[in-house]
Amino acid sequence: MLQILSLVVLAVFLLAYFLKVNEIQNTYSFHGYIATDWLINYSSGFIRRGLFGEFALGLNQYLDINPVKAVLATKYLLYATLCGSFFLICALKKIGPIELVLILAPWGFMFDLNDPMGSGRKELLLFATFSIFALLQLIAKPTTTIFYKRWDFWFLCLSFPVLTLMHEGLFFFLQFFILLIYLLNKDSKVFVYIIPYGIAFCILLSLYFFFKGSLSDTVIICASLNPWSTNGSLGCDAIEILSKPPLKIHSGFYKSFIPLLLLTLVPLALYGIAALGKPKYQQFLVYSGLALIPILPLFMLGIDWGRWIHILGFLFLIILITIKNNRELTYKSSVWLLPLVLFLVFLYLFYWRIAHTIGENKIFWWWSQDFLGYLNAFRLQ
Numbered sequence: 001m002l003q004i005l006s007l008v009v010l011a012v013f014l015l016a017y018f019l020k021v022n023e024i025q026n027t028y029s030f031h032g033y034i035a036t037d038w039l040i041n042y043s044s045g046f047i048r049r050g051l052f053g054e055f056a057l058g059l060n061q062y063l064d065i066n067p068v069k070a071v072l073a074t075k076y077l078l079y080a081t082l083c084g085s086f087f088l089i090c091a092l093k094k095i096g097p098i099e100l101v102l103i104l105a106p107w108g109f110m111f112d113l114n115d116p117m118g119s120g121r122k123e124l125l126l127f128a129t130f131s132i133f134a135l136l137q138l139i140a141k142p143t144t145t146i147f148y149k150r151w152d153f154w155f156l157c158l159s160f161p162v163l164t165l166m167h168e169g170l171f172f173f174l175q176f177f178i179l180l181i182y183l184l185n186k187d188s189k190v191f192v193y194i195i196p197y198g199i200a201f202c203i204l205l206s207l208y209f210f211f212k213g214s215l216s217d218t219v220i221i222c223a224s225l226n227p228w229s230t231n232g233s234l235g236c237d238a239i240e241i242l243s244k245p246p247l248k249i250h251s252g253f254y255k256s257f258i259p260l261l262l263l264t265l266v267p268l269a270l271y272g273i274a275a276l277g278k279p280k281y282q283q284f285l286v287y288s289g290l291a292l293i294p295i296l297p298l299f300m301l302g303i304d305w306g307r308w309i310h311i312l313g314f315l316f317l318i319i320l321i322t323i324k325n326n327r328e329l330t331y332k333s334s335v336w337l338l339p340l341v342l343f344l345v346f347l348y349l350f351y352w353r354i355a356h357t358i359g360e361n362k363i364f365w366w367w368s369q370d371f372l373g374y375l376n377a378f379r380l381q
Contacts, residue, residue, distance in 0.1 A: 006100050007090065010087060010090055010100065010103065011087060014109075015083075017083065018080065020377070020379075021119060024113075024116045024120065030234045031117075033121075033237050034120045035071060035120075036225070036234060036235055036239055037167075038052050038071045038074075039053040039056060039225055040238065041054045041057050047211050047213050047242065048165075048211050048213060048242070049167050049242070051162070051165040052074075053221075056071060057224070066228060075124065078128040079128075081131070082124070082127050082131050086131050089134055089138065089322055093321050093322065098271065098274070099321060101267075101345055101348070102267060103317070105264075105349060106354055107263070107310055107313040107354055110353070114354065114369065114374075115354065123307065125163060130180075131318060133152070133155060133177060133180070134319070134322045136152070137180065137184055145189055147192040152181060160177075164207070165207075168207050169302060171203075172295050175291045176291055177193075179287055180319050180323070182287060213243050217243065221236075221242075249299075249300065249303065252358055252362050253303070253305055255363050256358055256364040257306065261312075264309050265316070268317065269285075275321075276325070277325070284320075288316070304356050306356040306364075307356045349374070350370060350373075350374045351370060351371075353366060
């Protein structure tokens with residue numbers, strides 16, 4: 001009964017999320033970061049982050065589709081793919097109220113609604129691809145150990161380079177695909193998946209050293225979008241970043257985001273103990289620790305620490321639900337402790353949030369959220 005009720009709550013939540021997050025994307029369809037990061041293109045030559053923008057301009061050239069509308073339509077499709085595949089994973093793995101607490105937490109889906117300026121970014125490509133990959137691992141599990149006969153090997157050979165060309169920052173999370181394969185299949189030949197990872201790494205190096213972008217590139221790319229920018233309505237902020245050095249990380253980042261990192265990962269770790277059991281969890285802990293190592297440079301190269309935490313939490317959640325035993329977790333507590341547990345869950349869900357970044361010499365007051373603010377985030381205009 002609790003399983004069915006949990007799935008109903010999840011379905012309602014995902015529908016409300018889908019409607020609101022797409023309304024946000026429509027509202028900010030000309031935003032300098034939310035929109036134009038997707039429209040970086042190869043007008044000035046091959047450059048990092050330009051693959052999707054080139055695709056959007058190609059649609060305009062051959063099918064007369066507005067690139068801004070192409071970005072919006074793609075986001076709608078990706079959000080639908082994410083919500084649909086995530087729901088199916090949860091249904092297959094028999095989630096209950098404990099999983100719902102994690103799903104509704106501020107570092108998951110709610111991140112987009114609590115901080116609209118951090119929503120609709122290219123990690124949406126990563127989430128949609130990863131959720132589809134996890135679902136396929138459950139319903140079309142490879143039956144052979146010969147790597148070139150496995151669909152998941154070729155899936156990664158295609159998706160790893162594409163994701164890296166879409167945005168080089170996505171490369172730092174690609175190892176989670178390999179982590180999922182190993183934990184789910186216990187495949188001793190998982191090292192062969194280093195091949196697509198190595199291809200993506202070579203692309204990353206070439207983008208960073210040879211196709212990073214210059215001031216002249218940003219001017220040309222920005223000018224290429226003029227036909228769809230009325231009186232400068234289509235901002236070029238994300239495009240201009242291509243030619244700028246990374247912003248400096250100040251002490252406010254550590255003060256603001258380390259507590260948020262702990263609020264994200266500690267509950268996931270506790271859930272892992274209950275969902276996987278001790279032997280399997282120890283293995284998960286070791287290999288997850290190794291998967292975190294490639295992400296560390298990203299915290300020094302980019303200032304969007306909230307987004308990195310959001311991505312980490314989301315990928316770990318999908319992995320844990322995908323590999324957990326097919327049973328509903330239950331929490332046994334005394335009558336006296338239950339009100340305290342419910343009160344702590346209430347605080348955890350509704351009384352904090354994550355911003356995608358912070359300004360210069362500032363600190364983010366992450367506890368500036370309440371129950372009404374949580375609900376108000378779903379209000380449609």
